[in-house]
Structure formats: C-alpha cells, structure tokens
Amino acid sequence: MKITLPDNSFRDLPDGSSGYDLAKDIGPGLAKSAVAITVNGVQKDLHDKIEGDASVSIITIDSDDGLNIMRHTLTAQVLARAIKNLYPKSQLAIGPIIEDGFYYDVETDKTISIDDLQKIEDEMKNIVKTNSSITKKLVSKSDALKVFKSLKEPYKEEIISESDQKDDFQLYYQDKEEFVDLCRGPHLPNLSFIGSFKLTKVSGAYWKGDSKNTMLTRIYGTAWKNDKDLEKYLNTIEEAVKRDHRKLGKEMDLFHFQDEAPGMVFWHPYGWNIYKTLQSFIRTKLDKNDYLEINTPQVVDRKLWEASGHWDKYRENMFITEIDEEHANEKRVNALKPMNCPCHVQVYNQGITSYKDLPIRYAEFGSCHRYEASGTMHGLMRVRGFTQDDGHIFCMPEQIESETASFISLLSEIYSDLGFEKFNIKLSTRPEVRIGSDEVWDKAESALENAIKKLDLPYKIDEGDGAFYGPKLDFVLTDAIGREWQCGTFQADFNLPDRLDAEYIGEDGNKHHPVMIHRAILGSFERFIGILIENYSGKLPFWLAPQQVVIASIVSEVNDYALKIQTLLKEKGIRTEVDLRNEKISYKVREHSSRKVPIIMAIGKNEKANETVSIRRIGSKDTEVIDLDKALKLIEKENSSISQ
RNA sequence: GCUCAUAUAGCUCAGCGGUAGAGCACUUGCUUGGUAAGUAAGAGGUCACCGGUUCAAGUCCGGUUAUGAGCUCCA
Numbered sequence A: 001m002k003i004t005l006p007d008n009s010f011r012d013l014p015d016g017s018s019g020y021d022l023a024k025d026i027g028p029g030l031a032k033s034a035v036a037i038t039v040n041g042v043q044k045d046l047h048d049k050i051e052g053d054a055s056v057s058i059i060t061i062d063s064d065d066g067l068n069i070m071r072h073t074l075t076a077q078v079l080a081r082a083i084k085n086l087y088p089k090s091q092l093a094i095g096p097i098i099e100d101g102f103y104y105d106v107e108t109d110k111t112i113s114i115d116d117l118q119k120i121e122d123e124m125k126n127i128v129k130t131n132s133s134i135t136k137k138l139v140s141k142s143d144a145l146k147v148f149k150s151l152k153e154p155y156k157e158e159i160i161s162e163s164d165q166k167d168d169f170q171l172y173y174q175d176k177e178e179f180v181d182l183c184r185g186p187h188l189p190n191l192s193f194i195g196s197f198k199l200t201k202v203s204g205a206y207w208k209g210d211s212k213n214t215m216l217t218r219i220y221g222t223a224w225k226n227d228k229d230l231e232k233y234l235n236t237i238e239e240a241v242k243r244d245h246r247k248l249g250k251e252m253d254l255f256h257f258q259d260e261a262p263g264m265v266f267w268h269p270y271g272w273n274i275y276k277t278l279q280s281f282i283r284t285k286l287d288k289n290d291y292l293e294i295n296t297p298q299v300v301d302r303k304l305w306e307a308s309g310h311w312d313k314y315r316e317n318m319f320i321t322e323i324d325e326e327h328a329n330e331k332r333v334n335a336l337k338p339m340n341c342p343c344h345v346q347v348y349n350q351g352i353t354s355y356k357d358l359p360i361r362y363a364e365f366g367s368c369h370r371y372e373a374s375g376t377m378h379g380l381m382r383v384r385g386f387t388q389d390d391g392h393i394f395c396m397p398e399q400i401e402s403e404t405a406s407f408i409s410l411l412s413e414i415y416s417d418l419g420f421e422k423f424n425i426k427l428s429t430r431p432e433v434r435i436g437s438d439e440v441w442d443k444a445e446s447a448l449e450n451a452i453k454k455l456d457l458p459y460k461i462d463e464g465d466g467a468f469y470g471p472k473l474d475f476v477l478t479d480a481i482g483r484e485w486q487c488g489t490f491q492a493d494f495n496l497p498d499r500l501d502a503e504y505i506g507e508d509g510n511k512h513h514p515v516m517i518h519r520a521i522l523g524s525f526e527r528f529i530g531i532l533i534e535n536y537s538g539k540l541p542f543w544l545a546p547q548q549v550v551i552a553s554i555v556s557e558v559n560d561y562a563l564k565i566q567t568l569l570k571e572k573g574i575r576t577e578v579d580l581r582n583e584k585i586s587y588k589v590r591e592h593s594s595r596k597v598p599i600i601m602a603i604g605k606n607e608k609a610n611e612t613v614s615i616r617r618i619g620s621k622d623t624e625v626i627d628l629d630k631a632l633k634l635i636e637k638e639n640s641s642i643s644q
Numbered sequence B: 001g002c003u004c005a006u007a008u009a010g011c012u013c014a015g016c017g018g019u020a021g022a023g024c025a026c027u028u029g030c031u032u033g034g035u036a037a038g039u040a041a042g043a044g045g046u047c048a049c050c051g052g053u054u055c056a057a058g059u060c061c062g063g064u065u066a067u068g069a070g071c072u073c074c075a
Helices: A021-028 A028-033 A064-086 A112-128 A141-152 A154-162 A226-244 A245-251 A270-288 A302-308 A310-317 A341-346 A397-417 A438-456 A524-537 A558-571 A583-593 A604-612 A628-639
Strands: A002-003 A010-012 A034-039 A040-047 A053-058 A101-107 A134-139 A167-174 A177-183 A198-207 A215-224 A299-301 A334-336 A359-371 A385-395 A421-428 A459-462 A470-479 A486-492 A515-524 A549-553 A576-579 A599-603 A610-615 A625-627
Touching: A002 A101, A002 A558, A021 A028, A021 A034, A021 A053, A021 A397, A028 A034, A028 A053, A034 A064, A034 A245, A034 A459, A064 A101, A064 A177, A064 A215, A064 A515, A101 A198, A112 A198, A112 A459, A134 A141, A134 A341, A141 A154, A141 A167, A154 A177, A215 A226, A245 A524, A270 A397, A270 A524, A299 A302, A302 A310, A302 A334, A302 A341, A385 A397, A385 A524, A385 A604, A397 A421, A397 A438, A397 A470, A397 A486, A397 A515, A421 A438, A421 A486, A421 A599, A438 A459, A438 A470, A438 A486, A486 A628, A515 A524, A549 A558, A549 A583, A558 A576, A558 A583, A558 A604, A558 A628, A583 A599, A599 A604, A604 A610, A604 A625, A610 A628, A625 A628
Parallel strands: A002 A053, A421 A459, A549 A576, A549 A599
Antiparallel strands: A002 A010, A034 A040, A034 A053, A101 A215, A134 A167, A167 A177, A198 A215, A299 A334, A359 A385, A385 A515, A421 A470, A470 A486, A486 A515, A599 A610, A610 A625
C-alpha cells in the first residue's frame, strides 16, 4: 500500500502494516520516539494497522500532539489505575486532557482531599515505573457493557449505552489485563514515555457538567516532557499568584471585604483613588464621544422589572427590598437594580423623540446589585455590588453600523490608553430561542459584521451565542501574562424598546420603536480594577497610581523643604504624600517600594541646599538628582500623558 | 447553589485536649541615619459564630457565616 508522508513523499509498505512499521521503515530514531500516528487527519494508536493507501504522519513524544497523548495516557491509564488501587470501591467517570494537564472525575466512598494527592501521586509513580505496555481490544457494544458491568463502573456503562457508536468500542489494557479502561484513544504504546507530572488540586465537578447530577471528585494534574518544563510551568503559576489582586489589594491597602456584606467592596482611600481616576478618565472619553451622562434610581418598583421581563427571568438573582409596613403608606415590593437599561428607557421616554434626534447615547456609571450564588464570588472579579460603565444608544436600524464603528474606535482607544494593546472580537449570532423576525436579525448581524470588516479587525463568530433579543459583539483583552478577560460588550436589542414603549416619530410621521444598543467598555469598575492590578502587578502607570509621589526626608532638618515640595505637587493635582518619620531612608524606600509608589523623592541636606530632588522610580534601583522646577514640570507632564 | 478545604493579634502564620505563641506592623525611649528592614522596651487575642462531647475544648463532633480551589451560573 502507498503511504503519503507530510512532506508529500511516498512510501510503499506491505498491506496490514502498522504505524510502528512505518516509523521503523523511515528510521530507527523515529521508531523510538513515535507514540501514535495521524491517518488521514485522525489520530490513531501507533500499533493500529493502516487500512490501505493513506496519508500518515508520525506523532513523536516531543511534539505538542505527543505531549497531549502522554497527558491523556497519564490520566486515563495511570491516574485512573492509581485511584482504583488506592480506592478499590471508586467508580471512574471521565478523564480528559485540559490546557497544561489533565483531570479525572471519580466517585469515591471515601473523600479525597488535597492531602491525599501525594499518596496518589506516589502510586502513579509506581505504576509508571512498571513501564507497562498498553494494548487495545475492540469489542462490541454488548461486550463493552458486560465488561464494565462486571467491573462495577456505572459511569462507563452510561457512556457506552448512550453512545451512537454500534461497535468497535476501544478497551485499553495495561500489563496482563490488570487494568482496563474505555477510551477513544490514542494512547502511548507503553508507560516509558511518561514525563514529569504533578497532581495540583482536587475539587468537585458535576457528572456531565449538569448541576442536577451527582457531584464527583475531580483530581487535577499537570504533565510535561521533563522536569525543566514542569518547573517552568509551576513557576508561572507562582507568578500569577504573586499578582493576585486580592493579595496586592491588602498589601497596597486598596480595599477589603467582610462578612456583613459578602461580595460588596469596601474601598479604602488608595483604592478609591484608582477608581476615581479611572472614572474621570472614562467620563472625559464619553463626553468627547457625544454620550449624555445620566443617573437613575437604585431602588425601583417590581412593576418596571415585570415590564422589562427581568422579574420573570432573573428574580432569583435580584436583591428585593422589604419595607417596614408600619412606616410605609402602601406595601410595595422594590428591587435593587441589577442593570440600568429599563431606567434608561424611562429617561428616553420623557417627551417626544424625532428621528432627527437619533442616535441618542445615554451613559451612566450605574451602580448595580445582583445576588450572585455564594460560590461564585471572587475578590473584585465577581461581586454582588458593582458599577458598570454602562451606556445605551437609541438609534434607527440603519445607524447600527456607524454606531458599531464609532464604539469600537472608542473602545480600542481606551484599552490602549490603559495598556492593553491586544483584544479579540467575538460576534455572537442568533440563538435558537429568540424574538424578532429573521429579516431584522439579518440586518442587525450584517450591520455588526460589516462594521468590523470595514475597520479591518479580526473577529471570531460564535454561532447561536447571541442574546435572545439581538446579536452582540464581545471584546476580550489579553493581559501581560497572556490571560484573556472578556470586558467590553455591544448588544443590539430589538426587544426592550418594544416592551417598554420607547418610540420615535419617523420621517413618515408614524411612531416607530428604536433599536437599543447596550454597551460597556470596562464592564464593571470593580472587575476592571482587579484586572489592572493583576496586569501591572500593582505597579500601575503613573496617572492611575493610588499614591503617585512620596517625599521621604533623610534628616528632620529638611522637613520644611519636603512639605514645600508636597504643596507644589498637590497644586498640580499630583497625589503626593510626605514621610517625615524618624526612620532611615532605606527603611522608607523599602516601605514605599513595596506599596508600589511610582516615584519616591528622597530629600536630604544636598537637595535642600541646591533646590533639587532625588528621584527613584518603582522597579529601578537608580536615582536621579534633578532641579526641583524641572522635576515638577516632568511629573506634571507625565501625569497628563493620557489625554483626559 | 454544589464538592472539598480553611477561619488563632492589624498582616503572614505556628500551636491540634491541660495557664494563648512567633515574625512583621503598632506605641514609647535611644538613634538624624543618603536609597529595600537601626536599636531596646511595651501594648495588643471571648482562638469566626452557635451548640455538643469531656473533669478540662483554638484543639474533638455537629450546625451557621465567610473565605479559597473547582463545578454550575453570569441579563
């Protein structure tokens, strides 16, 4: 038979040859490092027979595919077997690979906690040491069911019986059939290819990802080619932990949380400085882009939420207020607003709008509350009380495209100013359950898509992921360590204006419903500040830093000069503090450095005598002595580097 | 909401049945020192909350609340 290799060369092999035969035919080195093959684009086991003419590539252990096959074998064969050895009554569910590693879901009679991982890892190492070969048997559906019934593996039985596949269920055996698992494969030919690995965490996970199902124990691990790669991975994890905004928030005295208000931020003066600066930055941008800032009530009667449809759909997640009846004239049920859009429609509805007035762009720093499930809260990233940089654009359908374009240009300007040069766009199209005619959807989807295309921006389409009321664009930015955060959103809505009777008088003299576009750039201030802290490891750019300059005196006789500089800087709007404590300069430098103050000015006798300052910047050990006048100008210029 | 874990001084943590500990921070004294921790002393805790076991409970058991890692969810 004729085998085509990836470089388009051919090789003739006897019928019935396996991948391994092919690798051997090409060279002994390749045969040694081969772990699987790809036949006509489908991954197969190394010892599978190649059926007739085909294009085949050999997967070696050094390739990315090889690494993932190794991770797969490690979880499905080694971890699963270790669990069965240590917890014979446990039942195996599934064990897939994930980014950087793998997990296995099991049901156990005894709970497995983080302290048990070492024991399991040791058992895995014992199994790997056997270098066992892995062999495969193809069996019929009924035989496969029999095997796992006798092994008391109900989850495997369920997988088999729910499968559309009729035959050829793959059973992988280790050793002398001492361990068997159902798997789509492929697997390593034997365990000698297993590299370096570590079990990392244990948690719960629902069977088939459905919260109605049993909670299984999920054991996570990471695996790499060698110790060096494993070390590298563990180091990057450590790096991410170091920039955790919850830890930095404490160290930099930015905010705190406490039991009495779970998921609500107590902003401290320094944290609030960041918030205020970010807000005024956004406000200036919105003003320049013809948004009209408004402010709407936080507590609103349920009637409005019923009209908007939120009461039906999201009541469980709303904070409902109860009025003490004695003091209330009538019993009313109110809700803290979970979003601003219904209120914005109320503002729009005051008076009569002409088509000539459109588009109308309302913006609000809208304080919202949502009762998030207790387990979902996470520092500033997921909270119950938050503020959106929200906005709603009321326009005619034919204005969607130009609104999309101007929104994206504003968004990319803001992201870039905040230090995020890279973001991805996701276009989500009509879902199965939706309102509005296909004709309107066609128009809306193509308006969004055309706008991105005209701006020549790359985007990805997420079929069927749109909201029930219209298509949307999501904007995902990438941070300094490559993590992605979905922040901006732009959603066309054909539903709410209708429900809440928003209208305009068209050119034809008749009433029409405008399209309402929900849009946000940061998403929520709380979360975005969390992202900023992690992106910069707390070392925020000068203009955003909570304390911008600390003037530290070296000897007390220069305190008056330090205070004078502080006054001059404050006049220029620089957030400046003095440190006149009776401490050594190195002590002061250490403290303010660990608080990530961008500029520390050390002031001693020389500086006072010469009207100079010594500047030390965060992240650098160098100091620079310059004239006070020059320093003031420099700092003022640096502070206004972002067009506010 | 679910699973598992955690909750001790302002912070980071040790103690795991028998009189509450350390480092840093804080206060006071000495020290005025040139770029990441001067020095000595002092003060500081109903060991998250409620209940149980025990002669005796931060310590063991149950519940509640919060937090963490995931899962589910995110208008």
